[in-house]
Amino acid sequence: MARDVAPTRSIDGLGEPLTTDQQRDTTSGRTASRSATLPGSAMAFPVDPGIGVGAFARKTAPPPAWMVAIPIGLAIALIPAYLTSVLLVGVAGVAVLMARPLWALYALAFTVPYQGLADFRYQNVNVTPTEAVFLLLVVGWGTARAAGRVPSPSLTPLVIAIGLLLSLLVLSCVVAPNLVLAGKELVKWVEVAGVTLIGQSLLVRIADRRMMFLVMTAAVVSQAVYGLLQATLHWGPDHFMIGTWLMRAYGSFEQPNPYAGYLGLHLPLVLSVALFGVRTRPA
Structure with a gap:
């Protein structure tokens, strides 16, 4: 004798039959409450479609703001005031340079000549x-490049030449008597190659190139003035004296030779732009 089979629905496509238990008022905007019946069993259990994502979201809710503010406030209160100021300025500077890699490129124009003061x-x-x-x-540049906000650099002859030089430096490290000093020089040339590549990608606009030149010129002029004061006011060790009235200038490089090399590399660029870089408009 055949029995009537109640209509079935599936839960998540598993084919488990559902029977309507009770229908709530649809005008209230709530969904109907259902009960699921296991195959071969007369027992039913309620199924609430609101359970799941909503309950999981409630369990993983972020902590209240005061739980984060209390340890930060305690750390600021226990750390000395000057150290707190330094940390705040440092964190702000790191955030700005990572968000604006072009500003980090500008900052390198000053950190290179003055790095000996804070090493x-x-x-x-x-x-x-x-x-x-x-x-x-x-x-910062890698993040901006991944987001497509800056163009990719191009392989210019200068970049290829620096790459060949880096290859030779890596090979020379195999026979270097001091790997620490060899690695230090290798890092310097890696930085030169990186700045050259990234500079091609960031210094696209004429305004950015002009600002880069102005920042670099300001750093060079400040070093020149610093060296002039050292030479005339005798700021330095006695073995840098030339006779009794003049001293060899060394800037912030600790030695006169690298200081002279820094000024000698930038002097032709500054003079050429100052003499021929300004375009005159016809009257």
Whole structure:
């Protein structure tokens, strides 16, 4: 004797039969309450379609703001005031340089000549702010490049030449008597190659190139003035004296030779732009 089979629906496509248990008032905007019946069993259990994502979201709700503010406030209260100011300025600077990699490129124009004033030694190697700013430049530029906000750099003859030089430096490290010093010089040329590549990608507009030149010129002029004061006011060690009235200038490079090399590299560029870089409009 055949029995009538109640209509069935499936739960998540598993084919489990559903029977209507009770229908609530549809005008209230609520969904109908249902009950699921296991195959071969007369027992039914309620099924609430609102359970699931909503309950999971309630369980993973973010903590209240005061739970985050209390440890930050305690840390600020316990740390000395000057150190708190330094940390706040440092965190703000890191955020700005990562968000604006072009500003990190501008900052390198000043950190390179003045890096000797804030360096520290680690494993017989001097670590300077230039390495930190260069790292922020690479991270910020890489993020902007992944988002498609900056163009990709091109392989110019200068980049290819620096790449060949880096290859030779890597090979020379195999026979270098001091791997620490060899690695230090290799890092310097890696930074030069990185700045050259990233500079091609960031310095696209004429206004950005002009600003880069102005920042670099300001750094060079400040070093020249600093060296002039050292030479005339005798700011430096006695063995830098030339006779009894003049001293060899060294700027912030600690030695006169690298200081002279820095000024000698930038002087032709500054003079050429100052003499021939300004376009005159016809009357």
